[in-house]
Amino acid sequence: MIFDTDVLIWYLRGSVEAAVAIDDASDRAISLVTLMELLQGAKNKREAHQIKGFLKEFCFETLPLSERIGYRASIYVEEYASSHGTGVADALVAATAVEENRVLLSGNIKHFKCIKDLQLTTFRASL
Numbered sequence: 288m289i290f291d292t293d294v295l296i297w298y299l300r301g302s303v304e305a306a307v308a309i310d311d312a313s314d315r316a317i318s319l320v321t322l323m324e325l326l327q328g329a330k331n332k333r334e335a336h337q338i339k340g341f342l343k344e345f346c347f348e349t350l351p352l353s354e355r356i357g358y359r360a361s362i363y364v365e366e367y368a369s370s371h372g373t374g375v376a377d378a379l380v381a382a383t384a385v386e387e388n389r390v391l392l393s394g395n396i397k398h399f400k401c402i403k404d405l406q407l408t409t410f411r412a413s414l
Contacts, residue, residue: 291393316348318383
């Protein structure tokens with residue numbers, strides 16, 4: 288399973304639902320884009336180190352970008368940016384999941400539901 292950035296942010300904020308989703312997954316992966324988004328959101332180097340430690344502790348595999356992922360993502364942006372707000376990062380994450388033939392877990396359904404070949408599971412956290 289590929290975890291979208293929002294699920295990991297929920298976990299880092301203490302969400303029980305996110306913790307259960309992570310614990311229940313036997314196969315944990317993230318797109319390189321998700322790693323970059325998490326590191327971009329870190330307030331300082333210590334927090335970035337903690338994020339990397341969390342990913343290592345829970346054995347998340349970071350999936351690299353490839354030419355095929357980039358090409359597929361460009362099609363998603365062209366097709367869905369205007370109609371569904373699918374941006375570059377979301378398109379790259381979705382393309383990674385499709386190319387790797389893995390399920391994507393995300394709470395950001397609006398930007399992904401239009402992608403027919405994407406195996407998508409909805410994540411919901413209580414506020």
